Amino acid sequence: MQLLAKLRIDSFMLGILATVVLAALLPARGGAAEALDWATKIAIALLFLLYGARLKPREALAGLRHWRLHATVLTATFVLFPLLGLALRPLVPSVLTPDLYTGVLFLCLVPSTVQSSIAFTSMARGNVAGAVVSASLSNLIGVFATPLLVMACMNTTAGVHVSPTAILAIVVQLLLPFLAGQLLRPHLGWLLSRPSATKTVDRGSVYLVVYSAFSAGVTEGIWHGLSARVLISTVLLCAALLALVLTLTSLTSRLLRFSREDRIVVTFCGSKKSLATGLPMASVLFAGHPVGLIVLPLMLFHQIQLFTCAYLAQHYARQPEPVLTESPSTTAELV
Template sequence: MLKLLALDRFTILLIVMVILATIVPVSGLAANIFSVITSGAIAILFFLHGAKISREALVDGVMHWKFHLVVFTFTFALFPLLGLMAKPVLLPILGQELYWGFLFMCFLPSTVQSSIAFTSVAKGNVASAVCSASFSNLIGMFITPILVSFFILGQSQQGFDPTSSIIKITLLLLVPFVLGQLLRPYVYPHMLKTPSLVKFFDQSTILMVVYGAFSGAVVAGLWTIVSWQTLLILTLVCSIFLTLIMLLAFYIPKWLGFNKADQIAIFFCSSKKTLASGVPMAQILFIGQPLGMIVLPIMIFHQIQLMVCGVIANYWSKHPVSEPQE
């Protein structure tokens, strides 16, 4: 119950940021200063993520290559494929910018903290989940910009080169993560004394980025374009899409013969998309684009996936997934 209340608090805070950006949007010079502060917070967040993850867990998980191949296929092949296949249906009902945001969500890596947390609650393979989720975020720093440049920006901006975006993402996300790994022996003991530090930075940074993104969108006239009917349709689309992905992530590992612990970890790592990495990437990739509309789908999808996965993880902790039949 406390976990559900904590989840609700963060959801409420996200809504508050959107309302605050609607009433008091940051703009002009203040927006530029706020953007610099937000970038610094993002770098600190990924430094803490790098320091938190155990190298031993990463090494142990890397050996389980079949597991990671399945998660990688879901994250960077199946998700994008389904998103592209849905274009004839979604583009007319969502419009160009929201469909871009939905497709961008499909191109993102998996979550890290929630994938590991839900896998742990459901008694899955935590070591492989740690490795897979971390690897997904690292490789996503390169794959996501390439997918975006080819399927979104490459069609709207002639001659768009993803190289500069990859370099910016590397400097903002990957370099701090690697520094965190290198300095882990010195930083992690202090993190153990303040276990809520990463969560605080994680949520605070997302809230800052969401406020900044929606401020720019409101100034550009977001709520004159997106109606409450469109929000309901987008929520329904995200719910249907998540249901389809979860069904595939539940049955395919069984068919492939993975054991119970691996089934659970694959399910949670394969069915989710990251908001923590997604919004900073959007800031870099979609310069000059309606950022508020771009990040709206991942915000909605993220909240739905957390609530649904929380229920499933709690259920599986009491009713374990059955072993695959020989």
């Protein structure tokens, strides 16, 4: 409980729930909805500018030498997850509605998280430098990979047609601010030294996107057909998906004979999905579709992964440091 309180996971979850309730009671309409859309785009751009400013170029170049670790994480994120998502297609319509299946498949296509992957790796005494590079690479590659995967998987299996121009829109909204953050990094030290400011931007952008998506859902009346049974089924499915990926990434990292520190990176970076990146992508990719329902599985998965990985990080942290009996850790390459 102390770990959860330190991470303030509960407050973030409660904040998202409060945002959903606010959208249900006071949805944005007309001019307010247009203003909200612009505010959301600005917040997301600022968020990715901070992502770019946080990544030290020297640290990134050093970390890239550990290519086997990053290739394993990227394979879990952009190969394993999509295959599992496609395998769930037979659950429609007996377990999932078509829109919720689209959401489950979409969560399987988004990149890994950045901050929480790094934070959990640090708490578990894992390879922090490796986590920084793996999580950042996942988000950079995801700017292109996620829209392409959505087009490849959903245009044929989920009944959703995505325009190729959506890729350009996502590049403008996410990648350009990230690159600007890299260029402006020497001048943003005063902001990066204030954790409260960066946390406000991080969580505030998520709240804005959640409010926008669910507000649109309320005004369009898409929630009336969502039953408690379907919602519970979606929660259980997200939990089972996370458990399966955690098991597979753990087994794979052992088979590849990674060090304990690198196995922690594969476990946390390879099993997590980014709400902060996925939500703005969804708003662009699924314009004209029920975005609120589509992002619901990602929001549920995000909360489940936070609680689960917090427990795992605590478990790893309690374990004694192992005596090095295998080949030297590739972590040394990063020093």
